[in-house]
Amino acid sequence: MRRSNLPAELNRFVGRTIEQAALTALLDASRLVTVVGVGGVGKTRLALRAAAAAQKRYSDGVRLAELAPLRDPDLIEYALVEALDLTDHTPRPPREALVEHLAERRTLLVVDGFEHLVEHCAPLVRELLEHAPGLTVLAIGRRPLRVAGEVVFPLAPLGEEDAMTLLAERAAEAGAPSLPGAEADAFHGVPTPAGAPLHPGTAAARPGGPARGPARTGDRDAVRELCRRLDGIPLALELAAGRLPLLSVEQMLYRLDDRFRLLTDGARGALPRHQTLRTAIGWSHELCTPEERLLWARLSVFPGPFDLEAVEYVCGGPELPPERILDLLGGLLAQSLLTREDTPAGPAYRMLDTVSAYGAEWLAALDDTDRMRRRHRDWYMGLATWCELEWFSPRQPEVAALTEAALPHLRAALDLCLELPEDAHLAQHLAGTLWFAWVGCGRLSEGRHWLDRALALESGHEEARLKALWVLGYVAVLQGDGTAAVAALHECGERARSSRNALAEAYATHRMGCLALLTDDMPRAEELIGRALDAYRELGELNSNVLMAQIELAMARAFRGDQEGAGVLSREVREVCEERGELWARAYALYVLGYLAWTRGAFGEARELLTECVSINDSFRDLVGLVLAIELLALVTVSEGDAEEAAVLQGAAVPVWDTVGVRLFGSEAFDVPRSLCERQAEEALGAEAYGAAFRAGQGLSAAEAVERALVAGRNPAVGGPAEESAPRPFRTAGTATVPGTRKPAGSPTGKGGEAAG
Known part of the structure; x- marks a missing residue:
């Protein structure tokens, strides 16, 4: 995890030397400091500088949560989860995950733009401070939170x-x-240059103003x-x-x-x-010119940074031809009404909240707010559809970045869909279409929030409801909520059969197979996933979900000792991924192939495969795939004879699992590499030395753990295999489920949680 997500300054900071020193001193003395002042007085800029100056004092980093774009108070907790880079796939409320995550950490949390949500934000801040003694909160708003212990720092205008x-x-x-x-x-x-013309429409060009001139x-x-x-x-x-x-x-x-x-x-x-x-x-x-004023008003429907293409669609029309938009944006940019920034998704524009609020008043005066919100929703629904299609392509990294950048807009689109009963089907369609964002980009908890709300409505559109149901089932499986998963997938299957929707039925069957895999029922997992794959082939369905079904089937076969069958399936997936440029599913194929290489004693090959797996998962910030690969890489390392490094890697996996959810999904099958590595490393080192190396690994951040794994991959240990490290297949305790012994599915979280489903 990055130590800070504070934005870089784009120009020189002027003045405020005394205020910055005073604010920094307050952060030393108080756990809740709120910077208050009128809009536009520079609260955010000063607070972020103070936070950046203080970050060395916070061993677990400084994180910024921007609440201004939110309308729904239920999203405050998700915004904090996102700001903290916290991934939690459990069905518990995100507030519990926040409390647990922060409890043992020393963190500075900067909360900006809370004033419109203060009644909901204040109790959350109070609870976090009560349960996390190492937490300091720097709040920024136009009024105080009024929480016990709060120190208010009023910011005056510049001298x-x-x-x-x-x-x-x-x-x-x-x-x-x-x-x-x-x-x-x-x-x-x-x-x-001298003689530069005045902007068209300025007062100087009108009667009663100063004479026109340079x-x-x-x-x-x-x-x-x-x-x-x-x-x-x-x-x-x-x-x-x-x-x-x-x-x-x-x-x-x-x-x-x-x-x-x-x-x-x-x-x-x-x-x-x-x-x-x-x-x-x-x-x-x-x-501004009349066209610039109109564009300003229409831009107020964007709750976050926006790109040119979105503006051309949403704001364009007879009064604002799309071909004029770029020049008009340039005009607003030149007048400091917009800022331009480079993001992982490409160049974007941002309008300050105060400027946007002024534009929103004008849009309301034009009686055009509802129409513009619908156009905004339609654009981002189209973007979500495009992203879903392009997820199965070489553009996966671009899609992930684009989804991240578009999140405030996707939330606004979902909000609008849920406002009107006649748009319930659109809410279900959008929440289902974004499965790749919920699962592939580590937002299971937020996905569950939107899916539950959408499915609480009766839309009358069967196809939209069926997709939302199997996606909800998928999310619930990965959260370890078997009851909700079975309910959603059973309803999906029954309704799909009634409406003769074979594809939705196949997805429901597939996800029931995922649930069986995570609960160690390998025969049932093989039967259900195999049946789903047959249906996918018959229907001509091929995408990342289908490839993940093959990987999950390979896992089930590997856990039962069928190494040859698991290898065939995994190599097929890798070949398809190479042909299509798909990376996300490829990483999981590499994981299975790395295990199979280990069972053959081909430790160098296993290490090469797993190192690539770590690299891909890290690039997607896919914590589930990442921690699985690190656990298996630790086993390969001890097999190569470096028990100390293996113990460090095992320790490094622990904080990642804590971020992800229940360790190894609560599955006996997935736990075999960890327990085998632990036994071999402890026998080689002795309990005391093993414990010291393990604790050293626990002290590593996720980024340091990745670097450790990649360096180890480039410099494998020299020496023969450790005692009792002879390769053997992972096997579950039996091929049938024994009543009363099945463990509930765990709670994998992190981007790309499909590692187990």
């Missing part, structure tokens, strides 16, 4: 000199002529007055800076004095700084 410096630097970044102001000369921006600088007093009028609010100053390539400081002062006097004075009961901020945003709005 005069810092405000002038910020305005000068941001204006230079925007290409404006240099401004007089503190430290302005030290910042070398690129000036706008942008010119004001003197120091004018700059000071502008900063004063904007109350030193960083967002207001940055918006002003975005206009300085086009307007002089005097022109801006004129506009504040004249056009927005009513806006400033007329908001009865509003705090002066709220009035100023609204004035600044309204002023930027007024300076």
Whole structure:
């Protein structure tokens, strides 16, 4: 796990030296510090700098959870789970997983944008602090949480000199002529060429405004007055800076004095700084062209970063031709109304919450909110469908990154589908289509949340319901919730037979076979998965799910001692994956093939296969596949004669399993490599030395465990096999289930949890 998910700063941080030192000191003395202030005053920027400066004091890292995009308070816990890189496949509430995860860790959790969810967020923060003595929370919002022990840090606007410096630097970044102001000369921006035309539609081009002409600088007093009028609010100053390539400081002062006097004075009961901020945003709005204003309003339906293609579809129309969108985005970007960032999914744009809220008011005034939300939903439903198809392709890494980036939008789409009874089928369809996100990208708990809500509604669309049912069954199997899994899969099978939907019936049968595999009923697993594979072949179905069925069948056969049959199935999967560029299922085929190589005594081959498996699973952040491969790699290592390294790898697997869920799914069959390795390593080292090496491994982070496994793979131990390490098949206690002895399925979690299903 990365020690921090704090975003990188895109430009120089100005001022706030005293405030940053004070906030950092408070984090030393208090476990809950809340930075409060008006929107746009710079709360987030300051808090993130303080968090970054303090991160060395937190051995388990600093994590940022952004709550502003959320509408549903039930998603707060999932947002924290995601921020902590916590994967938990158990059916327990995510709050319990959070408490358990944080209980023994020293972590700084930064919670930003909670004010609209404060009634739900405050009790959660209080509970986490009560149960996790090593946890410190840095909250950022417009009002306090009002939790016992909270220290409130009110953030005032910038002082005069810092405000002038910020305005000068941001204006230079925007290409404006240099401004007089503190430290302005030290910042070398690129000036706008003399005679640069004013933006179309500005006040200077209208009757009553200053005469049209080239942008010119004001003197120091004018700059000071502008900063004063904007109350030193960083967002207001940055918006002003975005206009300085086009307007002089005097022109801006004129506009504040004249056009927005009513806006400033007329908001009865509003705090002066709220009035100023609204004035600044309204002023930027007024300076936009009609097309830019319309785009601004429509962009407010995006709850997170968005890309060009999404904007062209969602916001385009007769008034905003798609071919104009790029230029209009550029205009908003130049005015500091948008920011551009590079993400793993590609370039994206982001609109500040305060700016977006202003746009939402205008969209509501246009009576166009509902239509735009539907268009937004339709785009992301289409994106989810494309991602599901492309998951079985060389684009899997791209799909995973795209899904991660689109998560706020997919949540908003699901929310909208669930709002209206007539859209229940869309909720079921979308929740089912996203199976690869719930399973392949480590979000089983959130997937369960959406699937349960969607299936609680009667949609009248059988196909959508059937898909949601087998996906729910799949998720419940991997969570170890056998009762819910059987209920969902039984309903799916019965309804599929009634409606003659052979494909849905095959998926229900397949997932029942997964449940049998995880509960050590290998004969039943073979029978059900084999029947599902026959149906898939007859129906012409071929995708990652089908390949995983073959791998699961190979596992069942390997556990029963049929090494030849398991090898044939696994090699077939690897070949198909190589032809199609599929990586996720390939990693699990490599896992089985690595085991089979170990049974033949081909330790070098086993190590090579498992090292590649570790590398692929790490790239997908697939913790289930990763920890399974590390456990088996430990067995290979002790077989090669390096018992100490094997013990370290076994210890390294423990914290990963703690993140994933119940160790080795609670399965006797999956536990064989671990128990065999433990016995051999302890016999070779002695109990004391084994325990010391094991504890050293436990102290490794997931990233360090991966590096240890990969380094060990490049530098295998030299020496013969350890005593009693002769290869032998993994076997369960018997081929039939003995009443009263079957263990419940465990709770694998982590991206790609299909390792066992």
